[in-house]
Amino acid sequence: MKVVISGFYGLGNTGDEAILESIVDNLRNEIDDIDITVFSLSPEETAKAHNVKTVYRAWRHSNKEKVQALREADLLISGGGGLLQDTYPTKFLFGPLPYYLLIAFLAKLCGTKVMFFSQGIGPVTSTWGKILMKVFANRADFITVRDQYSKDYLHKLGVTRPETVVTADIVFAFQKKEDPACMNSLPLTGEEKLVAVSTRPWFDHEDYYEKLADVLDSLIESDGITPVFVPMEGHHDVNASKRVMERMKHEADCFLLGGDFTPNQYLNFIGDCEMAIGLRLHSLIFSALTGVPHIGISYDKKVESLLKRSGMWKYSTRLEEFDPEQMKENARYVLAHRRELSSMVIENAAGMRKDALENIELLKQKFM
Known part of the structure; x- marks a missing residue:
């Protein structure tokens, strides 16, 4: 064929x-x-x-x-x-x-x-x-x-x-291959409580950079997290990540991955984090795939739809409704209940993986 x-x-x-x-x-x-x-x-x-x-x-x-x-x-x-x-x-x-x-x-x-x-x-x-x-x-x-x-x-x-x-996004059928390149690129001790952060430019709501900076600063102070920015679209997301970091009091406690890693390498890294916070749809899908509880900032219906299917919508927000104090509260709850939320996400992701593979089965049925 x-x-x-x-x-x-x-x-x-x-x-x-x-x-x-x-x-x-x-x-x-x-x-x-x-x-x-x-x-x-x-x-x-x-x-x-x-x-x-x-x-x-x-x-x-x-x-x-x-x-x-x-x-x-x-x-x-x-x-x-x-x-x-x-x-x-x-x-x-x-x-x-x-x-x-x-x-x-x-x-x-x-x-x-x-x-x-x-x-x-x-x-x-x-x-x-x-x-x-x-x-x-x-x-x-x-x-x-x-x-x-x-x-x-x-x-x-x-x-x-x-x-x-x-069906579901075909990335839920992604075949992970072990690759620690992202983790190896960072000067980590292994004791950090890593939180993956995915940003993107979104010009109608530029105030979100400052709000997210406030959330991360607070979580660093109260929960000892180490935010790591994961740029999912090269220099665009690198620049957006820097815009958040330059607004932070604790910028020195953050890391920024390079923008040229492969999808599989980013997936492996997110899978080793305690939690993820993100705008990019596929950063949240990577979180779901690896059983990492995630807080989404939805700028589009596609993000909200994914968060509802993963079970994490109640801890997330629409971009235009972003309340930093509420997100701090939600993030602390997610960190405190990581194990049970991870089990829920894994179960929901398994269902979406089955639906994602249905894309291939339907292709075979209709066109072979």
Whole structure:
């Protein structure tokens, strides 16, 4: 079977690279003689990392190669991740939303089946974005989404023709390999109470940097934690982490990991922490996967949906409702009850792993 995978790949986003690794590893586990081509912005790096064929993903060049790959493929896998949204500017056929829909449409023109795979949908708020979704997404052959909200959202957008099944983020099927590179990069004694912290730029709520700094300072003073910032998207998250640290009284008691570790290395590190606090969806998924209790700061429905499924929503908050005093209280409760919360998270993550693997089973049922 020949497949082409289209997504936000080759751009250094840890969550998306974890998605790709999960898809590739699980396809190889389940399908004999699978032939995989990935559309990537860094084709050489992606080919080396995953031992796959690659084609440059943007429209600037390699368009003949894109068409050739799609003509030869049995299936286009579009996803996973939050590809179908217009948070970033959508102008006519320029922007992420038109790109992914046009790749899917091109696959259909080439006679190739299309599966939107383990996707989180929205927001799609522009009139043009809604038109594009209704016209092009309805041409897919099958859709799996990572939460019920995404399925409901698709139906509101008028995408009703393809069968749509709720599963879970494919990263819950990530195959962990032992790798202590992150831990080895830090001058730790082994006695620290590590808390993984994941930040990201979010310009509508820049006050959250100061609020999070206050929370971490208080937990350092009262609970003796050692915050370690885990940048899930390279220099963007490194800079956001520094913005929190420079507002802290106890900056010297924090560490910042480099922004160039692999998803598997970050996963291993988060798994060795007492707790995680984060905005990035996949930092919270990594926490759930490794049984680490986590407090999420939700800037999007996809984060809230995950936290509800992991069982940690009651300790978390929406970004616009971020109350530092409440988060301090919640964090102290989580640290004090880590063992029982970890057991709950492990049980819930096992259910989501089963749902994540359903993405692969449904692919096999529908397209083999």
